[in-house]
Amino acid sequence: xxxxxxxxRRALAIPAGMxxxxxxxxxxxxxxxxxPQAAPAAADAGSLSYVVNVRPGHGPSVHVKEAIAEAGGxxxxxxxxxxxxxxxxxNADFAKTLREVPGVQSTGATRNAPLPAxxxxxxxxxxxxxxxxxxxxxxxxxxxxLEPLQWDLPAIKADKAHEKSLGxxxxxxxxxxxxxxxxxxxxxxxxxxxASVNCVAGKPDTTDGAWRxxxxxxxxxxxxxGEIAAAKNxxxxxxxxxxxKVAGIKVANPAGYFYTEAVVCGFVWAAEHGVDVTNNxxxxxPWYFNCTDDPDQKAxxxxxxxxxxxxxxxxxxxxxxxxxxxxxxxxxxITDPVSPNDATPSDRVIDPSECFDIxxxxxxxxxxxxxGAKGIKxxxxxxxxxxxxxxxxxxxxxxxxxxxxxxxxxxxxxxLPGGKWGYMAGTSMATPHVAGVAALIKSTHPNASxxxxxxxxxxxxxxxxxxxxxxxxxxxxxxxxxEGSKNxxxxxxxxxxxxxxxxxR
Numbered sequence: 001x002x003x004x005x006x007x008x009r010r011a012l013a014i015p016a017g018m019x020x021x022x023x024x025x026x027x028x029x030x031x032x033x034x035x036p037q038a039a040p041a042a043a044d045a046g047s048l049s050y051v052v053n054v055r056p057g058h059g060p061s062v063h064v065k066e067a068i069a070e071a072g073g074x075x076x077x078x079x080x081x082x083x084x085x086x087x088x089x090x091n092a093d094f095a096k097t098l099r100e101v102p103g104v105q106s107t108g109a110t111r112n113a114p115l116p117a118x119x120x121x122x123x124x125x126x127x128x129x130x131x132x133x134x135x136x137x138x139x140x141x142x143x144x145x146l147e148p149l150q151w152d153l154p155a156i157k158a159d160k161a162h163e164k165s166l167g168x169x170x171x172x173x174x175x176x177x178x179x180x181x182x183x184x185x186x187x188x189x190x191x192x193x194x195a196s197v198n199c200v201a202g203k204p205d206t207t208d209g210a211w212r213x214x215x216x217x218x219x220x221x222x223x224x225x226g227e228i229a230a231a232k233n234x235x236x237x238x239x240x241x242x243x244x245k246v247a248g249i250k251v252a253n254p255a256g257y258f259y260t261e262a263v264v265c266g267f268v269w270a271a272e273h274g275v276d277v278t279n280n281x282x283x284x285x286p287w288y289f290n291c292t293d294d295p296d297q298k299a300x301x302x303x304x305x306x307x308x309x310x311x312x313x314x315x316x317x318x319x320x321x322x323x324x325x326x327x328x329x330x331x332x333x334i335t336d337p338v339s340p341n342d343a344t345p346s347d348r349v350i351d352p353s354e355c356f357d358i359x360x361x362x363x364x365x366x367x368x369x370x371x372g373a374k375g376i377k378x379x380x381x382x383x384x385x386x387x388x389x390x391x392x393x394x395x396x397x398x399x400x401x402x403x404x405x406x407x408x409x410x411x412x413x414x415x416l417p418g419g420k421w422g423y424m425a426g427t428s429m430a431t432p433h434v435a436g437v438a439a440l441i442k443s444t445h446p447n448a449s450x451x452x453x454x455x456x457x458x459x460x461x462x463x464x465x466x467x468x469x470x471x472x473x474x475x476x477x478x479x480x481x482x483e484g485s486k487n488x489x490x491x492x493x494x495x496x497x498x499x500x501x502x503x504x505r
Contacts (some may be wrong), residue, residue, distance in 0.1 A: 172250050
């Protein structure tokens with residue numbers, strides 16, 4: 001049995017054939033520490049959180065409000081634009097009761113553990129870049145001091161793109177994640193405070209700094225933000241789009257869970273605050289795959305779908321990580337051993353065409369696979385013909401893909417809370433590369449709709465043929481099978497993201 005894990009999408013390196021679905025397993029030189037426990041929530045002991053989906057465009061009717069109260073529920077907030085109501089209730093039959101109420105389209109519990117959820121998993125911590133290693137880097141003229149360590153930038157021609165454009169400060173990328181430390185000197189120049197918020201409770205908390213990770217919380221969101229928009233300012237590293245703005249939308253609770261109500265809040269907030277691109281390097285807990293034949297899981301899919309589509313209608317391109325379990329997301333079946341990850345998980349065999357990783361597999365979302373320093377699929381990256389849209393550097397173990405000097409690590413360099421920098425890997429790290437390229441496209445074509453930005457993103461990608469055979473550990477056994485053509489396949493989608501074309505075409 002697999003212990004529950006918090007679900008930001010980091011890297012993993014696992015023995016071949018081991019069916020372990022966790023985005024927090026670790027590559028070499030990445031340490032593990034115990035996950036912090038969740039802070040007390042403003043809810044009665046034994047309460048769960050629910051989403052109640054009604055017809056969009058209207059607030060909950062008096063009839064529905066009365067039914068919620070009679071069933072022992074308390075409304076936390078209502079997103080009338082998309083017809084999603086967030087409710088807390090200690091009544092074990094709350095969802096069953098509400099499903100019988102006229103005007104309620106679907107209802108589901110967003111979690112299994114009572115508020116607050118308790119995590120027994122481990123949090124992965126990045127390999128912090130040491131002062132001695134940083135001092136040894138010899139940057140060329142025009143480079144930020146740590147840029148020579150960023151093999152990922154030339155891999156998508158971002159270094160060449162920066163000679164033409166750094167991106168527009170009128171473009172904002174929102175990082176829906178564990179929080180962003182906007183005090184970091186590489187992030188502060190580009191941080192968009194007005195578009196930042198804490199959504200952990202399912203409704204916006206606009207307290208100054210609420211979007212930051214607390215001490216002991218995951219640095220994941222801060223790392224992602226630096227990959228996207230670390231300023232080209234003569235210190236530290238350089239982001240893919242170092243001239244655009246970046247916002248922090250905190251959607252992970254202190255224990256590292258990304259629950260539906262927080263994700264819905266994040267997308268709606270982004271939609272209403274002028275965000276051009278959202279970066280989603282997580283899956284929505286507690287189910288890795290949400291099956292639409294289950295009434296609870298169906299309601300979660302519906303709620304997040306409504307929220308992500310609303311963000312796109314309002315002008316945002318939504319970009320999401322494919323996941324780190326080496327799954328073929330186009331397979332007939334997948335064994336999911338970690339759901340629900342906030343209760344007692346068990347192996348369940350699911351059909352990925354009916355059970356969805358959200359937001360990764362939702363309509364309109366750009367799904368990103370990871371590549372390593374040699375430009376081939378990362379050992380851990382999920383894949384699947386018709387599911388993967390595009391690929392970008394996410395890193396890999398140097399045992400599998402070693403970068404060319406002067407880079408020394410096969411992982412991806414990013415910003416860390418407290419003014420530090422460090423390495424991480426995963427489709428979590430690939431996604432911000434694509435979000436950054438999308439931001440460069442939006443900078444080049446400021447009037448482009450999300451549909452046009454996505455079309456350009458795919459058309460400008462460098463076609464990358466299948467790696468066949470794919471034997472990443474060189475043990476003579478095929479580790480994954482790539483299907484499709486050079487121009488679109490299950491490993492790389494439409495190809496590898498191209499930042500130079502993003503600012504040139």
